[in-house]
Amino acid sequence: MPISQAVVDALRKKREVALNGGGKDKLEERRKKGLFTARDRLDGLFDSSTFQERGLFVQHSCHNFGMEKKELPADGVVTGTGYVSGTPVAAFSQDFTVAGGSLGSIHAKKIVNLMDHALKAGLPIVGFMDSGGARIQEAVESLSGYGQVFFHNVLASGVIPQIAVIAGPCAGGAAYSPALTDFQIMIKKQANMFICGPDVIKAATGQTCTMEEVGSAAVHATTSGNIHFVAENDAHAIQIVKQLLTYLPANNMVDPPHKLPPTLSLTKHKSMEALVPADSKSPLDMAAVIAKLFDANSFLEVQRDWAKNIIVGFARLKGMVVAIIANQPMVKAGTLDIDASDKAARFIRFANCFNIPIVTLVDVPGFLPGLAQERGGIIRHGAKMLFAYSAATVPKITMILRKAYGGAYLAMCSKDLGADFVFAWPTAEIAVMGAEGAVRVLFRKELKEAADPKAREAELIAEYREKFASPYQAASKALIDDVIEPADTRAALAMALRNLLSKRETRPPKKHGNIPL
Amino acid sequence: MKKLRVTVEGKVYEVTVEILDAGKEGAPLFPPAVGSVSAAPVVSAPVASASVSAPVSAPAAAAPSVPAGPGAVASQLAGKIVSLNVKEGDTVKAGDVLLAVEAMKMNTYVNAPRDGKVTKVAVVVGDAVNEGQTLVVIE
Numbered sequence: 001m002p003i004s005q006a007v008v009d010a011l012r013k014k015r016e017v018a019l020n021g022g023g024k025d026k027l028e029e030r031r032k033k034g035l036f037t038a039r040d041r042l043d044g045l046f047d048s049s050t051f052q053e054r055g056l057f058v059q060h061s062c063h064n065f066g067m068e069k070k071e072l073p074a075d076g077v078v079t080g081t082g083y084v085s086g087t088p089v090a091a092f093s094q095d096f097t098v099a100g101g102s103l104g105s106i107h108a109k110k111i112v113n114l115m116d117h118a119l120k121a122g123l124p125i126v127g128f129m130d131s132g133g134a135r136i137q138e139a140v141e142s143l144s145g146y147g148q149v150f151f152h153n154v155l156a157s158g159v160i161p162q163i164a165v166i167a168g169p170c171a172g173g174a175a176y177s178p179a180l181t182d183f184q185i186m187i188k189k190q191a192n193m194f195i196c197g198p199d200v201i202k203a204a205t206g207q208t209c210t211m212e213e214v215g216s217a218a219v220h221a222t223t224s225g226n227i228h229f230v231a232e233n234d235a236h237a238i239q240i241v242k243q244l245l246t247y248l249p250a251n252n253m254v255d256p257p258h259k260l261p262p263t264l265s266l267t268k269h270k271s272m273e274a275l276v277p278a279d280s281k282s283p284l285d286m287a288a289v290i291a292k293l294f295d296a297n298s299f300l301e302v303q304r305d306w307a308k309n310i311i312v313g314f315a316r317l318k319g320m321v322v323a324i325i326a327n328q329p330m331v332k333a334g335t336l337d338i339d340a341s342d343k344a345a346r347f348i349r350f351a352n353c354f355n356i357p358i359v360t361l362v363d364v365p366g367f368l369p370g371l372a373q374e375r376g377g378i379i380r381h382g383a384k385m386l387f388a389y390s391a392a393t394v395p396k397i398t399m400i401l402r403k404a405y406g407g408a409y410l411a412m413c414s415k416d417l418g419a420d421f422v423f424a425w426p427t428a429e430i431a432v433m434g435a436e437g438a439v440r441v442l443f444r445k446e447l448k449e450a451a452d453p454k455a456r457e458a459e460l461i462a463e464y465r466e467k468f469a470s471p472y473q474a475a476s477k478a479l480i481d482d483v484i485e486p487a488d489t490r491a492a493l494a495m496a497l498r499n500l501l502s503k504r505e506t507r508p509p510k511k512h513g514n515i516p517l
Numbered sequence: 518m519k520k521l522r523v524t525v526e527g528k529v530y531e532v533t534v535e536i537l538d539a540g541k542e543g544a545p546l547f548p549p550a551v552g553s554v555s556a557a558p559v560v561s562a563p564v565a566s567a568s569v570s571a572p573v574s575a576p577a578a579a580a581p582s583v584p585a586g587p588g589a590v591a592s593q594l595a596g597k598i599v600s601l602n603v604k605e606g607d608t609v610k611a612g613d614v615l616l617a618v619e620a621m622k623m624n625t626y627v628n629a630p631r632d633g634k635v636t637k638v639a640v641v642v643g644d645a646v647n648e649g650q651t652l653v654v655i656e
Binding site (some may be wrong): 280281282283329330331332333334335365368369370372405434436 | 620
């Protein structure tokens with residue numbers, strides 16, 4: 001006897017209803033507004049026909065306020081696994097058409113189940129956030145749901161890459177789940193993210209402000225540093241996710257997807273020379289150096305609009321995936337400040353979690369002086385960089401292009417913080433402090449007594465510069481492994497990195513270090 | 518330097534070629550991915566440049582440290598004015614270098630954020646300026 005057709009039809013009908021979320025009309029309305037639906041987002045992410053859903057037939061668990069009579073298809077979140085450009089990925093997508101994407105206990109359970117699965121299978125997880133917040137009718141169970149999601153975000157942290165797309169409202173407690181992931185992509189216009197919105201701020205403090213100032217993609221990208229990428233629309237957000245995934249391993253136990261060429265070309269790149277200004281006071285454009293040094297079009301900048309005095313991002317160096325940390329002398333003279341330290345330290349730690357080699361490009365005149373910096377805690381923020389670099393056991397290559405002064409020299413992955421290779425250009429200046437300042441401190445007395453203090457000062461400055469503002473003093477103490485010409489940089493870094501991919505470094509076991517936060 | 522022998526219509530020329538940059542070395546690094554994703558390279562190529570964050574217009578709200586009006590160009594950091602390229606009444610284009618602030622052994626060039634007319638120059642060469650201080654106003 002074949003299966004009863006009625007049973008099959010019943011299943012098909014149930015499935016169709018559930019797949020339509022809040023109803024066909026609501027889905028169409030969203031599309032007309034230029035917004036993707038929850039399922040459109042997953043369709044965009046996954047290779048065609050590879051999405052395997054779990055939890056389509058769940059029922060919400062609220063029996064109050066007339067909710068027991070309501071059906072909430074899939075309980076407002078679509079969860080499952082599929083393939084992204086041929087590699088398996090887990091993803092969930094909140095459905096705003098179903099009870100405003102609100103999070104109830106079953107909704108949370110589906111997300112947590114998916115995270116458990118991703119953890120066991122070792123799959124990256126992507127979440128599309130589009131939710132009005134906690135489902136108020138479910139009261140404390142809904143809060144508990146958030147708590148469970150946060151807990152699993154933390155369990156997964158450092159085991160599988162986690163990416164959050166803020167695709168709609170993401171308010172209050174809901175904002176903390178994305179904040180616990182590795183990368184947040186926020187879509188302009190349609191998305192906002194905040195703990196207390198303008199109304200609550202007004203009621204509590206009397207301050208008037210706009211949503212644009214509190215929770216827009218622009219403010220989080222430029223000022224708060226809460227997000228990593230801004231997307232124009234849903235399609236662009238998905239493109240960014242896909243591009244990001246091309247650099248990441250599936251989990252912390254495997255290498256990132258290096259594409260090693262069978263032969264390593266060691267060609268010189270003479271055009272690098274044009275990027276080095278002759279005058280050491282003229283800023284070098286680090287963005288131009290990065291574009292030349294790494295494989296063409298392989299650079300994906302992370303947190304581009306925040307703390308621009310440091311550049312971080314992923315790229316490939318002759319096929320090898322690398323995490324780049326680079327000072328940008330065009331902004332704030334390339335100094336390290338509070339935000340730059342936080343940005344770099346977090347990125348270093350991500351790279352170390354996921355076995356991604358770190359290339360550090362140094363042109364740093366020091367930590368940014370100023371009252372606001374000292375009072376804001378530059379000591380503990382700057383210490384994050386020292387901590388993150390010292391704790392990182394992935395291959396670490398440091399390239400000193402020009403300035404490397406004082407504590408900032410150390411903080412940019414000096415030999416003493418465990419750099420495996422340190423290269424310098426002949427233009428490198430590695431010293432405790434600048435020549436002018438050093439001479440004034442060292443020769444205060446002599447300058448006072450000199451017949452012509454100005455001339456004597458100039459003489460001493462020239463002498464100091466000759467002696468210390470060069471890479472050779474550091475090279476003589478074995479703090480630099482080689483001084484190379486700019487044209488040889490790409491070849492030297494690539495060769496050094498190829499010989500480091502097998503690096504193994506173990507540290508004493510501990511629960512975790514205590515990074516200054 | 519590379520020496521090449523080139524034959525053109527039977528005539529032999531010896532030429533020396535200096536290779537400045539290796540052009541194609543990236544090419545063999547990206548073999549087409551295995552499986553159903555043969556379309557991937559097509560998609561990911563434009564992504565590489567487009568996938569960086571979309572430009573965000575930095576609204577005044579995003580830079581609360583700038584006290585003055587919308588046309589004010591502020592100093593990124595504390596330092597000394599070492600050069601001044603504009604005077605009041607000048608017309609400037611976005612990206613033009615307005616002046617240079619020396620700080621931390623480095624000249625930081627301040628560019629015009631957009632096209633406009635310089636209505637105020639608030640500093641002279643030699644002035645010490647603070648972070649966030651208005652240097653020039655462009656209307």
